[in-house]
Amino acid sequence: MPAPAAIQPQQGRLRVAVLGAGAWGTALAAAAARLHPTLLWARDAAQAAAISSAHENIRYLPGVRLPATLGCTDSMDAVYAHLRDGDQALIILGVPVAGLQAACAGLALGLPAHGLGHAAVAWTCKGFEADTGRLPHEVVAQALAAVPALGTGVLSGPSFAREVAQGLPVALTIASPSADVRELAMAGLHGGNVRVYASQDVVGVEVGGAVKNVIAIACGIADGLDMGANARAALVTRGLAEMTRLGVALGAQAETFAGLTGLGDLVLTTTGDLSRNRRAGLEIGRGRPLADILAGGMTAEGVRCARATLQRARALGVDMPITEAVSRVLFENLAPRDAVQLLLGREAGFE
Numbered sequence: 001m002p003a004p005a006a007i008q009p010q011q012g013r014l015r016v017a018v019l020g021a022g023a024w025g026t027a028l029a030a031a032a033a034r035l036h037p038t039l040l041w042a043r044d045a046a047q048a049a050a051i052s053s054a055h056e057n058i059r060y061l062p063g064v065r066l067p068a069t070l071g072c073t074d075s076m077d078a079v080y081a082h083l084r085d086g087d088q089a090l091i092i093l094g095v096p097v098a099g100l101q102a103a104c105a106g107l108a109l110g111l112p113a114h115g116l117g118h119a120a121v122a123w124t125c126k127g128f129e130a131d132t133g134r135l136p137h138e139v140v141a142q143a144l145a146a147v148p149a150l151g152t153g154v155l156s157g158p159s160f161a162r163e164v165a166q167g168l169p170v171a172l173t174i175a176s177p178s179a180d181v182r183e184l185a186m187a188g189l190h191g192g193n194v195r196v197y198a199s200q201d202v203v204g205v206e207v208g209g210a211v212k213n214v215i216a217i218a219c220g221i222a223d224g225l226d227m228g229a230n231a232r233a234a235l236v237t238r239g240l241a242e243m244t245r246l247g248v249a250l251g252a253q254a255e256t257f258a259g260l261t262g263l264g265d266l267v268l269t270t271t272g273d274l275s276r277n278r279r280a281g282l283e284i285g286r287g288r289p290l291a292d293i294l295a296g297g298m299t300a301e302g303v304r305c306a307r308a309t310l311q312r313a314r315a316l317g318v319d320m321p322i323t324e325a326v327s328r329v330l331f332e333n334l335a336p337r338d339a340v341q342l343l344l345g346r347e348a349g350f351e
Contacts, residue, residue: 015086023060023161025094033070080114089119104143126209128308151181158268175199204256207247213302215239216277219270224285
C-alpha cells in the first residue's frame with residue numbers, strides 16, 4: 001500500500017483530541033499525533049501520567065513506542081483548552097458502545113460552555129447498544145441534540161490497534177452526512193501509512209462493524225471445533241449475507257458491505273490472530289465456559305452485541321441464522337457442536 005501525502009486542513013490549524021485511552025483510542029491518537037497536535041484523554045490520572053512520561057500505554061499496548069509529541073491528560077478542561085488553541089477541532093471518541101451515551105452527555109455540556117460548538121465528533125465503537133438495540137449514531141443524535149451546529153460521523157474499518165499504533169499500513173472509512181466532518185476526519189488522520197476514505201452511509205458502516213464481531217465468534221467456534229477452512233469460508237460468506245440483509249433493512253446501501261467496513265473488516269476479524277472475538281470463539285469451541293473467558297479479562301464486543309443484533313433483526317423480520325446460533329451458544333447454553341448441526345440442517349435455498 002503506497003504512502004499517500006497528508007491532506008491538509010482547508011483552513012487554519014487543526015487540533016485533535018481522542019477520548020479514551022484503551023488500545024484503539026491510543027492507536028488513533030498516535031496516528032493523529034504524527035500529523036497534528038493531538039491530546040489523548042484517559043479516565044485514570046495515573047494512567048494518563050504514565051503515558052505522558054513513558055510514551056507507552058503499558059496497560060493496553062505494551063512495547064509500542066508512542067510519538068513523543070502525543071500528550072495524555074485526565075482533565076477535560078485541558079482537552080477543551082487544547083482544542084480552543086486551533087482553528088479547527090476534531091474529537092474522536094474511543095469509548096465502547098456502553099460508554100458512548102455518557103461521553104456524549106459530557107460533550108453536550110462542555111463543548112458549548114467552552115465555545116467549541118463547531119467541533120467535529122467521530123465515534124469508533126462497534127455494536128448495538130445492549131439495552132436498547134440502538135446503533136451508535138442513534139445514541140449520539142439523542143445525546144448531542146442540544147448542540148445543533150455539531151457535525152458527527154463514524155470512523156471504522158479493518159484495523160488492529162497494535163498495528164496502527166506501530167505505524168503499519170491501514171485503511172479506514174469516515175462516514176458522515178456532513179462533507180465538513182468527512183474532510184476534517186480525513187485531514188486529521190490521512191497521511192503516512194494511514195488512508196482514510198469517505199462515505200455517507202453511516203448505517204452501513206455501523207452495521208458492518210457490529211455484525212462482523214458476531215460472525216468472528218462463530219468462525220472462532222468452528223475453528224475451535226476443528227471444522228476446517230471450508231466451514232470458515234462458508235461462515236464468512238453467509239455472515240456477509242446476514243450483515244447485508246440487516247443493513248439494507250435499516251436503510252444502508254448494499255454496496256457498503258463490499259467495502260472496507262463490510263467485507264474488509266469481516267475478513268480481518270474472522271481470520272486475524274489479534275481478533276479478540278475470534279479468540280473468544282476459539283475458547284468456546286474448545287469447551288471453555290463463557291463466564292471463565294470474560295472473567296479472564298478478555299473483551300469481545302460480539303458477546304455484548306449478539307443478542308441486541310438478533311433482537312433488532314427479529315423486529316425487522318430479517319433472517320440471521322448464524323447470529324441466532326451464536327446467541328444461543330452464548331446465552332442459552334446450546335452446545336457449540338449442536339449449533340453447527342442446526343446450521344447444517346437448514347433447508348437448501350438460493351444464494
